[in-house]
Amino acid sequence: MLRTKITVLVVAAAALAIAVTAFASFRNVSDVVGDELERGLEDRTDTVRTLLAADRTPPERDDMIEQVLSPKGAVRPLAPGRTALPVSAADRRVARTGQGTSRQDVMVSGTEYGILTRPLPDGGAVMVGQSYRDAVRLERDFLWRICLTTAAATGLSALLGWLAVGRILRPVRRLVRATRRITSTQDLSTSLPPAGKDEIGQLTLSFDTMLSALRRSRSQQQELVHNASHELRTPLTSVRGSAELLQRAQGRLDPEDEQKILATLVTEAVALDDLVRELVELATDRYTEDEPTSVDLPTLAEDSARRHSRRTGRTITVTTTSPTPVHARTRALQRCVDNLLNNAVKFSPPGTPITLHIDGCRLSVRDRGPGIPPEERTAVFDRFHRGPGTQAIPGSGLGLAIVHDLVEAEHGTVFATEAAGGGAEVGFRLPPRTGGEDAPPPGCATSTGTPRL
Template sequence: MMLRTKITAVVAVAAALAMSLAALMSYRGVSNLVGDELERGLADRTSTVVTLLAAGLTPPGRPDMIEQVVSAQGAVRPLAPGRAALPVSPEALRVARTGKGESRVDMVVSETEYGTLTRPLPGGGAVMVGQSYEGATRLDNQALWRIAWTTAGAIGFAALVGWLVLGRILRPVRRLAVATRRITTTQDLATPLPTAGSDEIGQLTRSFAHMLAALRRSRAQQQQLVQDASHELRTPLTSVRGSAELLQRARGRLAPEDEEQILTTLVTETAALDDLVRELVELATDRHTEEEPEAVDLAVAAEDSAQRLRLRTGRTVLVIEDDTNPPVPVRARPRALQRCIDNLLSNAVKFSPEGTPIAMHIGGGRLAVRDQGPGIAPAERHAVFDRFYRGPRTQATPGSGLGLAIVHDLVTADAGTVFATTADGGGAEVGFTLPPYGQGGPNRPTGRRRYRKAL
């Protein structure tokens, strides 16, 4: 209602300005036209009186005019008895004395304004004709009031029509506002929105619908994450609690080797809990969303992650670039990309036997990490990116099942795609493809070892 009132007020003001301007211009035009007609009438009447007097005739009187003869000495002789005399101005006296030119003067006689015109007579003296402005003033005032009332009525009509039309135009907005208030009050994201049209309001409604759909997906994902997390946390927490209770009941009565085994279980499960909680926080918050995408050298990022893994685990990590399709700068968030590569390498370490190398193949905007594990069955190639997914052959492998899910979320957020397959010769090949940033990119650091091989 407030928006409708404001827009109606704007429409009324705009209409008032436009109509007032049009009325003012019309009034001035009519006023000028009436003034011109009065001047022509005064001039024609004066010419007629001069002609009749020159012919020895007396012109018939008119109620709206005063006509008189002015002698060269300034004496006045009214042509119509009983009518008030016009004061003789110096200009009129000059015309009567010289018999040349004419004099046009406005004056007030008996509280009535007259326009006077003085012209010389052929035999000497002059004729002075005064025309009353009373009728013209009355007509002018009537026209002014009529224009004012007409303008006011038109403005009111425009405001009324604007109010009614805006009520119909803004009806979808009111329906949308009611729906959004209901959603805000009930927190029910499934509340239907009004039907969207093809205009701007329809576009706004569709935008709200897309936003609600995104919120519903986000809420569903959050609920699923909480359910999955509670399920995954239950197993290590149960193990930690059981081991702690066993130590509490035994109170030093356990054999040293049994006590050592229980403590090892506690440390292992606690470390698993720490990794799980860290990855849950990473997955739920996505701390890298504040980064802006930029040109990132995929080969440099891969070498950095490989070097960290070598130092941390001592494993052999090969970075292999495709000579037929050299790596190109990709459009990505730098820290998010580094996190993806770290997760892929950590996943490969879990499934590769000790002492076997891990290889990263890079070509264009594609990066693939190959391990020496059991590979991935065709039915699992999409499921491995689901949260907490553990395949039949990897149930005994430590981990939370979140690493590849984080890779999926971060890569797709940067308009990339992920893949997982079984490599030729055994083992799994898991990676992603990111869109190229452009022709240019950051310079690669020198002095690092490179392994080049066609993919």
């Protein structure tokens, strides 16, 4: 569970920080207490020496033991009945020589004492022992309080972390519930929770964008299936009717009528084959599998023009003005030019020329046909669109739709306008190839959007 993992991580970090702080505080307090004990021991020793020099007996303290050590090593307690401090060789040397000091920690009757030995002016030395019992108790109590405080602070941080992480992850939980509902119901119209301005909000926006793309994709698929079923029904009905007529006639038809029916079968079968092929291309986007590269539009246009001129016998002229290399998929671009030429051949009267013009990174194909009415210049790039007066012309209505989709995939734009002198001019613009010397001329498209014209 993400909430538990984040809470554990937060609590671990907080506990580590608290423990480090508590340990540092304990060490600092211990050092301060130790320094105070040392100063207290030195002050007490100086006080005892001063009082002894004045032939006065120092007052007793419960945490202190004082005694005088003669130069010969004899010990005289200053407070009767008190436990004697152990004498070391260093203590005797101070008492004998009257020089230096001796400092040591020893155990006396189960209690640790700090002993300081200093020489007396009249010979010998004074030994002062300070008990560490209170200091040890203070240190132990402080350690226990630190442990309890650390435990309480860790528990409080765990509670606050759990609540805070739960609040932070609340949009994630709403997003998870929404995505689960979409997954289980397959209802892409399900709305996602409102998006904030933080990273979780950006994640929600990304999911919403992806969901919108899925909605559009499903809508386009449904529209394609609907339109395809409608377009397939016409040639299939014609093929079926012609076949049934031949079956019922069983050779009784005139040869001329039979030839017409067979010609109809062949024509409808070819149309059906073209329609299925273009539907497969629309559904698979197989031209987008190639890697984009630098494409020289005049070379590509000359190749398409030669092939179509040889196949159709039509005169196709290629003209150029400041051609600019473009960055696109070669096969996809070739398919776009082929479809534009097929469209021009289809709507141009026999014997009329077709012009393919390249201006910078703009390619257009002009025909001498009836032209495209202004209200139809946007719809001609829709799938299965058949304008007024074109219903009887063979075709699937997918050629220009394929051009639009392929050009849009290359971040270009398509257009359809009226040609000067009559006819239509249909084509596309593509972004120029990025590079130092390839500056885009005025006719190049540099926008990433592709409005359907």
